[in-house]
Amino acid sequence: LASRIAVMRDGRIEQLGTPEEIYNEPATLYVAGFVGAPSMNMLQATVTGDKLAIAESAVRISLPVRYANAAREGAQMVVGIRPEALRVATGAATDLSLPVEIEVVELTGPELVTTARIGTQRLTACLP
Structure with missing residues (x-):
């Protein structure tokens, strides 16, 4: 390389x-x-206090510390999440949990490529 x-x-x-x-x-x-393939998930969000409200959903996630001082209330942001960074959660929800509705699951050999929805936004997860 x-x-x-x-x-x-x-x-x-x-x-x-x-x-x-x-x-x-x-x-x-x-x-x-x-x-990257699949490409990065980019979710529209709005700063609400110390949380990011994912657009058109009830999902709220913690605002990363490194952006907390620069983010102003009501600011529009894009949350970028690589598909391989997502995992299926077991147990209680946390500040980083994303409740989603699964739309498609595709076995591609060593992994599952899953398409899900949060509100009207779609995201892809590559799961082992």
């Missing part, structure tokens, strides 16, 4: 960095959606 790569859009560099930096810390929504 290259030590540094550039993600370009319309002849402009969107992000320059190591493959790990680009995958784990995308600089723009374009980069976040471009890198």
Whole structure:
């Protein structure tokens, strides 16, 4: 692999960095959606106190500490979650739980690719 790569859009560099930096810390929504398969889930949300309210649902998740000081009440945000970062929860719900409605489950060999819905928004999970 290259030590540094550039993600370009319309002849402009969107992000320059190591493959790990680009995958784990995308600089723009374009980069976040471009890198990875399936692509990153991007959920619309609104800052409500110290929580993020996922649009068109009753779901509230904790606002990450590193954004808490910069986020203002009512601000619109996009929550990016990689499909492989999601897991099926067992037990009691936590601040990071996302109650979803499962729509499709597809066995792709070593994993299950699951499409689910939160309100009107869809997300994909790659489960072992």
